[in-house]
Each structure stands twice: as structure tokens, then as C-alpha cells.
Amino acid sequence: MDLVVNNGKVVTPQGVFQANIGIEGEKIATISKSPLKGDEVIDVSGKLVMPGVIDPHVHMELPFGGTVSADDFKTGTIAGAFGGVTTIIDFAIQPKGESPFSAIEARKKAAEGKVVVDFALHASLTDMEKVEDGDIRKIIEMGLPSFKLFMTYRKEGLMVDDGTLFALLQETASLKGLVGVHAENAAVLEYLIAKFLREGKTEPKYHALSRPNFVEGECINRAITLTEEANSSLYIFHMSTKEGLEAVKSAKTRGVKVLAETCPHYLMLTDEKYEENGQLYVMSPPLRKREDNEALWQGVVNGWIDVVSTDHCPFRTDQKAMGDTFDKIPNGVPGIETLLPVMFSEGLKRGMPLERLVEVLSYNPARIFGLENKGAIEVGKDADLVILDPREERTLSYETLHMNLDYSIFEGLKVKGYPVTTISRGEVIVDNNEFYGKEGRGRFIERVSGGW
Ligand code: URP
Ligand code: ZN
Secondary structure (H helix, E strand, O other), rough: OOEEEEEEEEEEEEEEEEEEEEOOOOOOEEOOOOOOOOOOEEEEOOOOEEEEEEEEEOOOHHHHOEOOOOOOOHHHHHHHHOOOEEEHHHHHHEEEEEEHHHHHHHHHHOOOOOOOOEEEEEEOOOOOOOOOOOOHHHHOOOOOEEEEEOOOOOOOOOOOOHHHHHHHHHHHHHHHHEEEEOOOOOHHHHHHHHHHHOOOOOHHHHHOOOOOOOHHHHHHHHHHHHHHOOOOOOEOOOOHHHHHHHHHHHHHHHHOOEEEEEEEHHHOOEEEHHHHOOOHHHHOOOOOOOOHHHHHHHHHOOOOOOEEOOOEEOOOOOHHOOOOOHHOOOOOOOOOOOEEEHHHHHHHHHHOOOOHHHHHHHHHHHOOOOOOOOOOOOOOEEEOEEEEEEEEEEEOOOOOOOOOOOOOOOOOOOEEEEEEEEEEOEEEEEEEOEEOOOOOOOOOOOOOOOOO
């Protein structure tokens, strides 16, 4: 064996068991009850061995609101690797007036040479005038079987209408593609933004007040109705409300193929954050109430929510200070490095089994998004592993995290359990607080369709 990981407690969705893992080249070659011999041996007694985390919702170097998100494909994926992330899915967002294919090529180019873990892309369509017959099939065949449609962000040039959503749902139903949505009722939130601005209410807290829970709840219900009528499947990105969760539960119960994602900030933080330095917490959808946090945690623990991602879209404090009114603050917050530590430590407190943790962070994102060689500890899969020390205690701070930022949304949070070693396709890229990977070593992964 080239590399062996001996004496670990291996975590899979089916159970937690003591095992030894042998790696040859980039693949898991054997899983054995007895310790293995190899060229390189890592003894992980007392530690957990989990499939590498897949973060299927990140925005590296994304132009937004007159600036660009602060992590590029290098800094963002190095930070991710420190947090046990071995695959990301970013977005190829079609600029209005251009073909979706140029966005895909541009995004691949932006990542290549920089990205340190494997990456894939969702196709984000914004202008159906430039999408020709057969293009959707072509995009799926190029290894991008998932799409993101923005049901809001009109002034940013990203929004599509319900007709576009319905048409894409119909087309993907036969092609086994998956449509995902950013679900917020644009007309209502635009009305509320204009009203607050007219009234001189410009502080960051009005970002949240202009996007109340029903703005998301209504939109998720609408998207589900369209999905049901199209006999298609739907993925809901970054769900933040108990109303959204109720809609998902009801749809799943009547057999609609709806998959839901939430993020650690919607589980952990509330709209009280908008009272002081609120601009640092401006993201869409916004932070909610404690009762939403608790409902979403139950959704994660009980299986109604399929994926926990980060929507990593960070801006430094100087970028967040841009604009003198709440509607001009660049939307987004960091998270890629803290996903696993926060979900492990806080999930355990809430009774989340380890099997469920690896399901929402690795197994489900791999299955749903067609990363067929990722997300599981099985012979033949890519040797993407994270070793987590359950005894390691840390206090999260931007000063010791690796994201290209001067603040953390989880500043001061004490976590117990931390990733200490990250292995990507058989290569140790992080160990003992050091990064060993080479810039640009990450590969573009062509995904397969229809896995959900
Ligand atoms: O505020 C957010 N979520 N920014 C990133 C873009 C998006 O909507 O996912
Ligand atoms: Zn979004």
C-alpha cells in the first residue's frame, strides 16, 4: 500500500466501526480489520476517519455588488482543506447576453492552476434568450447536471421568472438534470426595500426586515408547486426558515422529489446579529429567529434536510462597509473552513448521530450531485478522507483560521472536535496545522446525472 490509515474509527452513514484503510495511488484499495503495512503509515488511534467533506455551495472570487468575494480558488480551497473539505461545487453564472458555455469555460479557467481540492460547477442560467435548443442536454453531458436559478437578484442581473423555472424543470425531468433555486419572492422584497429606503431606514437590520420569513416560505412553496406540475425534481439552496422547512416536509411526505440544503449560519445565528456591525452578517436569505434555528436543526437531525453546505461567499470588513444603505452591502458570509468543526461540535450537543453528520456533509452531496467517486469510504472510491480528533478543543477566530478575511461569523465559538489531517486522492494535504498540497492540484470533476 502507498498509504495506510491504521486504528481509526471509521464513520459511514451505515455505522461507525474500528478499521484500517489501505490506499493505493488515488483510491481506497482495502478496508481491513487488522492493521496494514504501507510505504507511509498514519496511526489515528482515538480519532475518527470520515469521508472528505463536500461543500456543494461556494462562491470563490465571485463578482457581486461592485466588488469580488475575498477568497479566490486558492485561498478558499486551502482554507477548506484545513476544515476537512476535499471537494467543492462552485457556480458558472451565465452573464446576461452571453452563452452559458463561455461562463463554464471562464470559471474552469479561473479555478485551474489555483484550486487545491477537486471542484465541480453548477450551471447558473440567467438569460434563456442565449440558451439554444439542445444546450441543456449539452451542459448535462459536459458534467454539469445541476442548475441554479435565482428567483431574486433582479438588479444584479441574475433573476429569472417563473416561466423560465417551469420550462427548465420540464426539460430536466426527461434529462435527469436537477434544478436548484435561490428562493425569495423578488417583488415583495423589492417593495419592502424601496419602502424602507423612502422612510430613511437604511441600517443593516433592514436587510433582514425587507426579507421576512414569508418571502422565502412563499417562494419555496411556489417552486415546489411548479416542480410537482412538471413532475420534476428540485433542490433548495440555503433554506433559512421554519416555513420553508414545513413546505419541504409536506412535499416530501406526498412524494415530491424535493431536496433541501441549509447552512451553519442559519442553524447557529439569529437576526440579533444585525444590531451591531450588522453589515458583516448581511447575506441572502438573512439570519432569522432562534425558533428557525431550532426547527432547522431538527430538520437536519431527522433527515428532512439533505445537505449542509456553507454558501461560502466572504467579503472583508472594508468590502462589507461599502455603500451607505443596507441594499448596497455585498451579500454573503464565510464558512468553508468552519463547516465540519461547527457541525461536529454543535451537532453532537443536539444528539446528531455521526452517521447523519457524514450523510449531510459527504454522502448526500456526492449522491445528489453525481460525484460518483466521492463521499464514501468504500473500496474503489477516491481516497478523500478527513481525520478528526474528537478531543481537540479550539476557539474559532479569524486570526487562526485560513480564510482570506479579517473577521469570522463564529468568532469566539468554542468547539470540541477538530479535523487534524486531510487526505485528497491519496495525498496528505493538511496535517497538524500545516498545508502540504500544491497549488492547482485540484481537478475538475465531470459529474453524472440522476443520482438523487
Ligand atoms: O448572500 C449570499 N447568499 N450570497 C451569495 C450568493 C447566493 O445567493 O448564493
Ligand atoms: Zn443564493
